[in-house]
Amino acid sequence: MIAVYLLLLLSAAGILFFGLIGHKEDIGKLNTRINAVSLFITIWLAITVFNQGTILSSGKAFLIDSFNVYLIVLTAFVGFTTSLFSAPYMAHEKEIGKLSDSRLKLYYSMYQGFMLAMYLVLTTNNMGIMWVSMEGATLATVLLVSLYRTPESIEAAWKYFILCGVGIAQALFGTILLYYAASQIGDSENALLWTVLHEHATQLNPDILEIAFVFLLIGYGTKIGLVPLHNWLPDAHSEGPTPMSAVLSGLLLNDALYAVVRNKMLVDGATQSHIAGYLMMGFGLVSFLVAALFLHRQKDIKRLFSYSSIEHMGLMTFAFGIGGPLATFAALLHMTVHSLVKSAIFVTVGYASQLAGTQKISGIRGLIKTQPKVGWGLLIGTVAIAGFPPFGVFTSEFLVLLATMREYPWLTPLLLLGIGIAFAGLFRHIQPIVYGEKPEGQSPIKANFIPVIVHLGLALWLGLAIPGFLSDWFSQATLLISGSAL
Amino acid sequence: MNIESQDFYTQAILSMSALVGLTSFLMLGQGRLLRLIFVFAVQGLLLTLTTSMVAFSLDNPHLYISAVLTFALKVVFIPWMLQKQVLAMNMHRDVEALKNNTAVMLGGASLMVFSYYVLQPIIHTSSMIMLNALAVSLSVVLLGLLLMISHRQAVAHVVGFMSIENGLFFAAIVATNGMPMVVELGVAFDVLVAAVLFGIFFLHIRTSIDSLDVDMMNKLNEVDR
Numbered sequence: 001m002i003a004v005y006l007l008l009l010l011s012a013a014g015i016l017f018f019g020l021i022g023h024k025e026d027i028g029k030l031n032t033r034i035n036a037v038s039l040f041i042t043i044w045l046a047i048t049v050f051n052q053g054t055i056l057s058s059g060k061a062f063l064i065d066s067f068n069v070y071l072i073v074l075t076a077f078v079g080f081t082t083s084l085f086s087a088p089y090m091a092h093e094k095e096i097g098k099l100s101d102s103r104l105k106l107y108y109s110m111y112q113g114f115m116l117a118m119y120l121v122l123t124t125n126n127m128g129i130m131w132v133s134m135e136g137a138t139l140a141t142v143l144l145v146s147l148y149r150t151p152e153s154i155e156a157a158w159k160y161f162i163l164c165g166v167g168i169a170q171a172l173f174g175t176i177l178l179y180y181a182a183s184q185i186g187d188s189e190n191a192l193l194w195t196v197l198h199e200h201a202t203q204l205n206p207d208i209l210e211i212a213f214v215f216l217l218i219g220y221g222t223k224i225g226l227v228p229l230h231n232w233l234p235d236a237h238s239e240g241p242t243p244m245s246a247v248l249s250g251l252l253l254n255d256a257l258y259a260v261v262r263n264k265m266l267v268d269g270a271t272q273s274h275i276a277g278y279l280m281m282g283f284g285l286v287s288f289l290v291a292a293l294f295l296h297r298q299k300d301i302k303r304l305f306s307y308s309s310i311e312h313m314g315l316m317t318f319a320f321g322i323g324g325p326l327a328t329f330a331a332l333l334h335m336t337v338h339s340l341v342k343s344a345i346f347v348t349v350g351y352a353s354q355l356a357g358t359q360k361i362s363g364i365r366g367l368i369k370t371q372p373k374v375g376w377g378l379l380i381g382t383v384a385i386a387g388f389p390p391f392g393v394f395t396s397e398f399l400v401l402l403a404t405m406r407e408y409p410w411l412t413p414l415l416l417l418g419i420g421i422a423f424a425g426l427f428r429h430i431q432p433i434v435y436g437e438k439p440e441g442q443s444p445i446k447a448n449f450i451p452v453i454v455h456l457g458l459a460l461w462l463g464l465a466i467p468g469f470l471s472d473w474f475s476q477a478t479l480l481i482s483g484s485a486l
Numbered sequence: 487m488n489i490e491s492q493d494f495y496t497q498a499i500l501s502m503s504a505l506v507g508l509t510s511f512l513m514l515g516q517g518r519l520l521r522l523i524f525v526f527a528v529q530g531l532l533l534t535l536t537t538s539m540v541a542f543s544l545d546n547p548h549l550y551i552s553a554v555l556t557f558a559l560k561v562v563f564i565p566w567m568l569q570k571q572v573l574a575m576n577m578h579r580d581v582e583a584l585k586n587n588t589a590v591m592l593g594g595a596s597l598m599v600f601s602y603y604v605l606q607p608i609i610h611t612s613s614m615i616m617l618n619a620l621a622v623s624l625s626v627v628l629l630g631l632l633l634m635i636s637h638r639q640a641v642a643h644v645v646g647f648m649s650i651e652n653g654l655f656f657a658a659i660v661a662t663n664g665m666p667m668v669v670e671l672g673v674a675f676d677v678l679v680a681a682v683l684f685g686i687f688f689l690h691i692r693t694s695i696d697s698l699d700v701d702m703m704n705k706l707n708e709v710d711r
Contacts, residue, residue, distance in 0.1 A: 128669030135676045142683060151694040155703040158687060162643060165680065166631065169650045172673070173627060176654065180620075180661045184611065192666055207607035235706045 001057045003045040004064065004123050007038055011119060014112030019105060028087025031108050035080040038115070042076040045069065050469065056125065060193055063125035066476035071258055072122050074336060078250040078343050079115050081451035085347045086111070086243035088448055092354060093241065103147055107241070113140035114247065121255045128192045130259055131168070131175050134223065137252055138164045145240040156235035163232040164222055171219020177212035178266070181205045194262060201269025209270040216263045217279055223256035225310045226317060227287040237306035238359065242350030245302055249309045250343035254335050257313065261320050265481060280321030285414065287314030292418045295425025300359050301349055304429055305342070308385060311422050312338045319400045322407050328482040330399030332474050333466070337392035337459050338385075344455035345381040348374055351447045352433070361429050366438030371445070375434045377452045382430045384459055386423045392462035495543050496615050499660055502536045503622040506656055507598065510629040510649060514594050517582040519572045519641050523565050526645045529652055530560030537659050548667050549659070555674045556655065564648055564681050568641055571688050575698060582639060590636045594629050601625040619660035626653030640691060640698040644684045651677055
């Protein structure tokens with residue numbers, strides 16, 4: 001349990017520390033080190049959970065079970081590799097005069113603030129605190145979206161702030177209704193603890209929980225980026241600094257989905273029906289299809305990949321909505337591989353746009369000829385995210401398709417259609433970017449490729465063979481979420 | 487339900503919910519920013535009163551803390567900050583011409599009816615009072631959204647945002663006698679940080695578009711044209 005406290009304290013210390021001295025030379029390295037230590041702590045935590053099973057802290061404030069522990073490790077991992085990328089990236093941005101010292105302080109301080117909020121969302125046992133830290137994640141990142149202070153970035157940050165703030169307020173209403181339902185069965189001080197709620201789920205009033213779930217899904221769904229609540233997402237991703245896009249896509253969206261799934265488990269227990277699942281399937285499928293179509297009309301490379309994030313989050317929401325063990329397993333796997341691949345893509349996209357000096361797709365050309373690593377990184381990343389074998393995204397999408405065929409065969413064509421449209425949408429933009437002729441005067445930049453190689457390598461590994469301990473974890477989490485083993 | 491047959495506490499709660507709902511409607515039709523902020527402060531005051539009343543009748547000390555927090559944040563700090571912005575931008579004499587004011591008010595009324603409709607199932611589990619209180623809170627939330635849609639000034643958006651928070655707080659106080667203390671402190675902290683961030687944002691928006699009219703922020707589109 002001590003690992004959890006250490007993890008939270010470390011990030012909290014990071015906020016204060018970087019707030020004071022975040023502008024010094026080589027501070028990016030320190031940020032990397034803090035995240036590396038966090039990664040070690042989470043691995044330690046994971047090993048403990050692996051050996052001992054679910055841990056509940058003595059005050060019942062924190063809960064680590066098989067569902068959240070792997071997300072915690074994933075969060076720390078993506079946080080760490082992104083900080084590897086962010087150190088030279090931000091140094092470059094400062095060199096070319098886009099950022100001042102005080103903004104750099106803000107950036108590093110809020111990077112840790114965001115990590116703290118993410119860890120809290122995942123580790124807390126209290127549904128109220130989960131809401132508070134989800135809102136905290138918005139507050140931490142909103143100033144990072146407007147870090148460059150261009151009119152576009154301020155507009156994006158304002159939209160992000162208002163839409164996510166209003167959206168997440170709906171989730172608070174849902175949480176209050178949940179608390180209301182729970183306080184009717186006694187013990188009001190502990191009534192928001194997930195463990196207590198889950199234990200008494202069948203006694204909770206199904207009518208109230210149904211209403212509550214609608215609000216919770218809308219609220220956290222805004223953060224997941226479900227259509228039609230997704231408007232903030234492409235703006236925030238495209239206008240903020242690229243490391244931020246990587247962690248937003250790789251972590252924030254996952255954690256919001258995690259919150260929805262936790263609540264769904266309670267609602268399923270109370271209603272004994274599939275109503276929550278149907279809602280999630282509907283929202284998920286619409287997001288998946290709409291985002292796939294929007295991919296075709298994008299002119300900005302970061303917006304392109306943020307629509308791809310919406311598409312994949314839609315698919316995961318859909319899969320969790322189907323609900324059986326196979327679909328749940330697939331969704332968990334998809335969460336992991338999507339985070340890995342998408343953050344790798346955003347890292348390469350960051351380099352590509354620094355290379356070309358623009359984020360406009362029409363301005364980025366001939367990457368393979370200029371700097372083969374960037375070009376191939378982007379191409380392989382795109383192949384992976386589009387769901388080609390042998391990468392992990394293929395495996396998870398294939399499993400989702402299988403589950404759909406089993407439960408709702410008539411939805412399979414829609415899914416296949418969406419995957420096809422998304423593939424075409426990505427490749428029509430990426431093909432000229434990587435293969436095209438190189439423009440005059442474009443020269444290679446200094447870039448750290450370890451994050452990309454590690455992420456894509458892991459995604460490849462997960463596609464070829466899922467290691468035993470990981471599949472064990474997924475199976476345990478599947479059992480926890482869907483109630484039956486694979 | 488005959489209101490005279492209820493005990494004093496219930497009657498007071500019901501009148502408070504009516505007043506809170508009324509302030510939301512007042513804000514909805516308000517084109518002057520200073521008056522909008524004033525009504526918002528009044529709503530905050532009503533919340534403070536409700537909280538203290540619940541705290542007194544239940545003899546629950548932690549609710550007094552929430553009451554003090556609400557007073558400090560929603561009656562003093564946020565209105566003061568917004569008023570300062572309005573005066574600094576010299577917008578206090580402008581009257582925002584609200585488009586379709588009638589439609590907006592009618593829409594607000596139907597949202598209230600809708601809230602009652604949505605929360606109807608709750609009646610099976612508890613009293614009529616709870617339905618009233620929760621439905622009013624939900625309609626305050628929805629009216630806050632409508633306020634944000636119908637006004638163009640960033641200040642009005644912040645008032646709408648904060649009044650949504652008010653609606654949620656009212657629900658928490660009346661339906662469940664407040665959330666657990668840690669959660670309430672967390673929410674208050676978030677509101678405080680959000681308020682400070684809004685202040686920072688006003689500054690940025692002003693320097694970037696030289697106005698606080700959010701309709702002028704229209705550079706980003708779903709698809710590039």
